[in-house]
Amino acid sequence: MILLGGRLRHANRSLVGILAEQAIENLWFDQVFLGASAVQPDDTISTPDGEEASLNAAMMRRTEECFLLVDSMKFGRRSTYKVGHLDQVSCVFTDTELDPGQVQTLRERGHKLVLAGHAEGNSDDTE
Template sequence: MIAAQRRNIIVDTIERDGAVSITSLSEKLDTSAVTIRRDLDQLAEEGRLVRTHGGAVLASSARESSYAEKLEQALAEKTAIARAAATQVRNGDVVALGPGTTTELLAKELVTRSGLRVVTNSLLVAEAMVSSPDNEVIVVGGLLRHSIRAFVGGGTVSQLLGLRADTVFLSGNGLAADFGLSTPAFPVADTDRAMAAGAGRVTALVDHTKVGLRSSVLTVPTEQIQQLITDSKSSETELTALREAGVEVEVV
């Protein structure tokens, strides 16, 4: 396969999935990681994508995506991840749900439970739980970040540091074995990190478009993540690296 054909396939893949990793492209195109890196660097120079650590995103994805854009991406996979996460929650648990489309879907799976205490800084998680009066919902306030429909900032962090949960479910913009869970925004990272600090168990809900990617700001390092729930399209090479780093990986 000539370079032009290979690069067209890369562009088609990233336009469909929103993001790609070097390992997944190397497997898909049956070529070396060095060649893929050269391809991505060339495409980045042409303005057709933006390079990230371990892969690339659409040129328009260098900014933090809007909530509507995130909701449309890999919706079927996110729904399956949310359902798998819900099976791990027992009536009476204290759970913390960070912002994100996948955590919102998880909240919708929990509305039929009873006796839960749900801690969140997400307006959409709280809204999903309105129809579930048998569960207690604690919403921590702060500065509203419109793009993710959630509260962030120093006030939010202070409230979260005083709370404890059995499990915290976090999403994010990327998860790489050699880095951890990450996001483009410092205020979001700070609040997610505070939420994770008060949890007995940190579970990352990350679909294949984010596995292997490294966004600009570290949220939770890999060694502090107990579990990842992802979908079957995720890079097996990256999942193996996460398992070797001590993360329990569930693929749905």
Template sequence: MQRDARLAEIVTLVRQRGYMSIESLAQHFDVTPQTIRRDINDLSAQDLLERHHGGAGLNSSVHNTAYAARQVHALTEKRRIARLCAAHIPVETSLFINIGTTNEEVARALLHHSGLRVITNNLNVAAILCENRSSEVIVAGGVVRSVDRAIIGEATIDFVRQFRVDLGIIGISGIDGDGTLLDFDYREVRVAQAIIENSRQVFLVADHTKFERRPMVRLGHLSQLSAVFTDQAPPPAIRELLAQHDVQLHIADED
């Protein structure tokens, strides 16, 4: 296949699937990973794709991927991350769980934990954890966002600030190379900031596609976290920042 045709097909595949890893693209086109990296760099320079750690995604600094696509994107990886995170959450714990498809997998992984007190602004998380009869689920008030059943707004922030919990579980849309935590929705970010402020420890759950992805709304910094749970080693600059700020890094092994 000629290079121009391969570049066009790479763009098509990423637009269809939301994200493609370097490994899967190399296998698809029967070329080396180094060739795909050069292709992705060129396409990124043209603003046709966004280069991520280990692959390429949609150019999405302003708009997030549709919720239905996020539910299935990297689902196996999200489930591994969720199981690892749940293994570090003791029973009889109070916690916030906020918006995000990885957070929803964490909720599923907590179904057999006893004595949890969970405060959430995610109706999907609430519905999942209601099946755990030994735990209590408290749902924040506010405006329900229909696309993903997230609860956001000033009332949500005020509600969150009434509590002080053991652990906050947060998701993220992007982590810049300087350690800045980034997301798409200002109202969603303000709720997450309130969760960070009112949690004794903060766990971030994020698959590898979030590293060096650059949404436009600043949420906070890696230094505010207690631990990061992911499925692949982050880029060296981010690993250095985690070590510098004594943030634990947990990488989920493949099953």
């Protein structure tokens, strides 16, 4: 296990801050899996913590592929700090509770979605 350093953010047990960001800038990732607090109506990915937003944005810059893992309740919400935009994400993984109109809108905008079912845990739909 490699730890980045920085300040421990108790809300999600992550390390954030300038020390963590400096470590990220010296690394390259094949894939990054990120969560988010909100996916705003304009497809902006955001979070309520500025240091977390900055660190996640740095990780998005330092990866070949970024995957966003968010439940359907995060769509249409707003949060304070911008992390990035859905155009920077290779694929969005969410649940089948996402409003069908929202699914259609995201696909029309060119975003790849994987909808995971609750009961069986199988991928219900990919495109």
